[in-house]
Amino acid sequence: MQDQINNLSKLAKDKHKENKTFFTKLKKKPPKQLDYIMQELHEAEFKKTDCLECANCCKTTGPLFTDKDITRIAKHFKMKPHQFTEQFLRLDEENDYVLQSVPCTFLGADNYCSIYEVRPKACREFPHTDRKKFQQISNLTLKNVAICPAAYNIVEAMKARIK
Numbered sequence: 001m002q003d004q005i006n007n008l009s010k011l012a013k014d015k016h017k018e019n020k021t022f023f024t025k026l027k028k029k030p031p032k033q034l035d036y037i038m039q040e041l042h043e044a045e046f047k048k049t050d051c052l053e054c055a056n057c058c059k060t061t062g063p064l065f066t067d068k069d070i071t072r073i074a075k076h077f078k079m080k081p082h083q084f085t086e087q088f089l090r091l092d093e094e095n096d097y098v099l100q101s102v103p104c105t106f107l108g109a110d111n112y113c114s115i116y117e118v119r120p121k122a123c124r125e126f127p128h129t130d131r132k133k134f135q136q137i138s139n140l141t142l143k144n145v146a147i148c149p150a151a152y153n154i155v156e157a158m159k160a161r162i163k
């Protein structure tokens with residue numbers, strides 16, 4: 001898997017035009033069974049992909065932290081929400097709370113997340129490939145295929161399945 005992760009940015013760049021054309025078509029005319037197809041492709045991919053061998057999302061990008069995430073994680077650390085944000089987060093250009101730096105401070109050397117049970121919603125849902133109405137997040141997916149080998153493989157499988 002490490003080889004694919006190392007080459008992912010180039011692989012994604014090479015496929016960018018093709019992926020963009022595919023998603024433009026998908027948005028215009030999504031198949032009726034798209035939610036079902038995505039569920040199937042997502043499950044098949046994550047049966048063979050072990051996130052603990054990867055953690056590239058945690059190493060290279062970070063989640064947005066919602067107010068609910070902050071309250072829940074701060075409580076886990078027995079901190080006040082404002083103490084948690086001061087210590088670990090910053091506001092980005094869009095005024096969203098994000099990590100101060102990557103790799104994520106909660107990621108262990110063994111690729112385990114030290115706050116797994118209370119991790120942000122965005123971490124739980126990444127790379128969003130089992131999301132309903134998947135065609136609505138095509139711009140995000142075009143970016144995620146350069147970060148996440150599973151998302152890359154799922155998009156390749158989508159293109160083979162949906163003509």
Ligand code: SF4
Nearest residue numbers: 051054055057148150
């Ligand atoms: S979600 Fe994707 S990038 Fe994150 S650990 Fe799993 S395979 Fe890697």
Ligand code: SF4
Nearest residue numbers: 058104106107113123
């Ligand atoms: S909170 Fe956990 S799952 Fe989310 S980026 Fe950090 S280490 Fe990864």
